[in-house]
Amino acid sequence: MDTHYIVGIDAGGSHTRLRFATPEGATTHEHVHPAGDWTNLTPSGKAAVLGAHLRAVTRQPPLALGVGAHGCDSDAECEALRHAVQEETGAPTTVVNDAFLLEAAVPGGPCAGLVVGTGSIAVARTPEGASLYAGGWGWLVGDPGSAWGTVREAVRHLVTEHDRAGRDQDPLLAPLLARAGGRALRDVVGAMQRLPPREWAGWAPDVFDAAEAGSPAALAAVLSGADQLVGLVCDLAARGATVTRVVAGGSVIAARPLMADRVADGLHRGLGAPLTVFSGAPVAGAVHLARGLVAQR
Structure with missing residues (x-):
């Protein structure tokens, strides 16, 4: 496989989708796996799962990884997973809550992302860039509209x-x-x-x-x-x-x-x-994030 590639990952929830793309963002292929016990894994455990999915396709690390992770509900949790994935894969990585993939998939200014599927959650950022979350409490007490x-x-x-x-x-x-x-x-x-x-x-x-x-x-x-x-x-x-x-x-x-x-x-x-x-696959936003990392190099 060409070593000059990037990967966008929509991880957790019901499945984990990996989209392999050129540095310009053109999709080359995708792989989808059941999410399994994603929400109960530690950051290092999640990183090991994503690393295994990548190595099943190629042993060459990507130029960059963009990850939208279900269950990363604070900037600190996203940073912990980012560090673990980067250590596991050796690739520059950015991690956001999977709801933020919608903002990346449809660029156009300050945005709230609203995921309404099996569960539901709303996310947005302050002018300083801090992430804010509402909802996402699960089937027992929350997730309206899901x-x-x-x-x-x-x-x-x-x-x-x-x-x-x-x-x-x-x-x-x-x-x-x-x-x-x-x-x-x-x-x-x-x-x-x-x-x-x-x-x-x-x-x-x-x-x-x-x-x-x-x-x-x-x-x-x-x-x-x-x-x-x-x-x-x-x-x-x-x-x-x-x-x-x-x-x-x-x-x-x-x-x-x-x-x-x-x-x-x-x-x-x-x-x-x-x-x-947005009716497309949110993993498109993860690819956009990976492209941003390449552009910074």
């Missing part, structure tokens, strides 16, 4: 209506019963308590389909999730982030105009900031 957040809130609305009226008439219940293999709402809740959260997060398309068809519970879950996502970005701005625009990505917001339109309207009203929904 796949598992949307399913969780939709089922909560179903439960509230059942307790209030003693009946289950919302059209969302039928597809959820089919997913859970049950006959009553308690079977849906029981399945969610029993199954890994990533599994019932896969029910999100049924919730969105039901919302678009007029299900009160599904529609309430989707719209409230969108409003909370706007709130995360507004929180960052209130904490000192510079937000002139918002770039969103992730499987949920990229695929569902109902969600994207509600978020765009809220951002316009709350911050006067336009929303760009």
Whole structure:
């Protein structure tokens, strides 16, 4: 393999994607691996995983590495991983939280990045360059608008209506019963308590389909999730982030105009900031970061 190459890496979450490119940014090939137990690894453990992925392709170190890392939720954590990866690979490396890859993928001024996929998180920077984070707390207490957040809130609305009226008439219940293999709402809740959260997060398309068809519970879950996502970005701005625009990505917001339109309207009203929904692979932003390192040499 040509030794003059760079690599962008989108690491963690559900998978790790490595994009090999020329120093000018032209993609040569990609490799995708399951993320495995990424979130529980130490920085040196994560670096060892990424190093192994690189060496499986070539023993020649890249000119530069750009890494967007799931779970790096502070500048200190990003720096610890950067140091470990650079030691492991021998290549100049920059590391950001994976949500910051959206800003790099769509250049254009101070930006908040909003990831809305299986989970959700908002990120931005202060004028001094410090990173700020909001959300990303996981399926149990946070991640509004995400796949598992949307399913969780939709089922909560179903439960509230059942307790209030003693009946289950919302059209969302039928597809959820089919997913859970049950006959009553308690079977849906029981399945969610029993199954890994990533599994019932896969029910999100049924919730969105039901919302678009007029299900009160599904529609309430989707719209409230969108409003909370706007709130995360507004929180960052209130904490000192510079937000002139918002770039969103992730499987949920990229695929569902109902969600994207509600978020765009809220951002316009709350911050006067336009929303760009990036439907490409965020690893493109990691390649952009690697190109920046080459340009500095």
